[in-house]
Amino acid sequence: MARGHQGLPRPSTTVISKRELLEVLMCIDSDGEATRRILEMETASRRRITSHVRSLPAEDSDLQAFCTNPFVLLIHALQHGYSRIQEIERDILPGKQFSSMETSAGKMVEAVALPVYGWEIVESGMHTPNSALDGKHVAADAIQVATLKSGPRCLNDEMSENFADAVVNHSTEWASDAGVRKVDFSYGVLYGTKKQSNKKDWHILRNIREKVPAGSMLIQPDNRWDCAFRQNGVQVNVAVRIGLDWWNFLGGATCFVELSAALIRACIRPTDSGAAQGRYVIADLSDIVSVRCVPENFNVSILQRSQLEWLFFVARHFCDEITD
Numbered sequence: 001m002a003r004g005h006q007g008l009p010r011p012s013t014t015v016i017s018k019r020e021l022l023e024v025l026m027c028i029d030s031d032g033e034a035t036r037r038i039l040e041m042e043t044a045s046r047r048r049i050t051s052h053v054r055s056l057p058a059e060d061s062d063l064q065a066f067c068t069n070p071f072v073l074l075i076h077a078l079q080h081g082y083s084r085i086q087e088i089e090r091d092i093l094p095g096k097q098f099s100s101m102e103t104s105a106g107k108m109v110e111a112v113a114l115p116v117y118g119w120e121i122v123e124s125g126m127h128t129p130n131s132a133l134d135g136k137h138v139a140a141d142a143i144q145v146a147t148l149k150s151g152p153r154c155l156n157d158e159m160s161e162n163f164a165d166a167v168v169n170h171s172t173e174w175a176s177d178a179g180v181r182k183v184d185f186s187y188g189v190l191y192g193t194k195k196q197s198n199k200k201d202w203h204i205l206r207n208i209r210e211k212v213p214a215g216s217m218l219i220q221p222d223n224r225w226d227c228a229f230r231q232n233g234v235q236v237n238v239a240v241r242i243g244l245d246w247w248n249f250l251g252g253a254t255c256f257v258e259l260s261a262a263l264i265r266a267c268i269r270p271t272d273s274g275a276a277q278g279r280y281v282i283a284d285l286s287d288i289v290s291v292r293c294v295p296e297n298f299n300v301s302i303l304q305r306s307q308l309e310w311l312f313f314v315a316r317h318f319c320d321e322i323t324d
Contacts, residue, residue, distance in 0.1 A: 110134055
């Protein structure tokens, strides 16, 4: 199994502190440029989300529009003790909407966030030098390029090798097009942690090492999440950046909170913060979203108090543990 592969890093636990999140919120709230980015992403997100929601199957659609799996429906009926079609029909619509949003949400976030932080969206056809790229940014002495995936378990072995091939075969062309002699390639993941990864992403680095002559490797990927090599006079740096690592790389230490605040503002209507908290079925959800650590006098304009539990809820998807 990949888990036992020689050189595979052992990731540490990623922890997010709620109090530190609140401190970042306060810093952002007094930063005009950060506020501008949040409002820009909020507007763009709301527009794209509204358009996508309109395209989802509606309650009066024909059954064919939902692309249901009959075996899954029957298993789901058993799980919930259903005996009437009317009972399972209530679950089909939200189930389909969730699966459709899983497919499109990542691309939407990319399209909203990359331009705000100075990156260009890469639109290219299949089997072209840029087909593996989703975004790029020309820095002073290098071109930064990235392929982005929504979550930490999106890759399989074949995809890992394909990405390695793309880097080895096309990095010189990427550098030439930008007029630089250095390429920084990121395999970026929009949420999750290295610990949650299936480690197929690290195998991009292993595959690169196997495809590049040994004398051309500058940094070996053993027990680390990056590597580097030189090819045709071009230095190529390759890194796996998952969750917080990617957002910190894209826009700095406050980027993740800026993005989260923008999406929460776009999606979640503020309510009475004094309303009683509901009961949760998921075992640890109550602790995750608890606002007991929020001081009574805490006040920022970017997020209302009732939206802070949503910030903690979102943040839990970027760490292995969230603490007060």
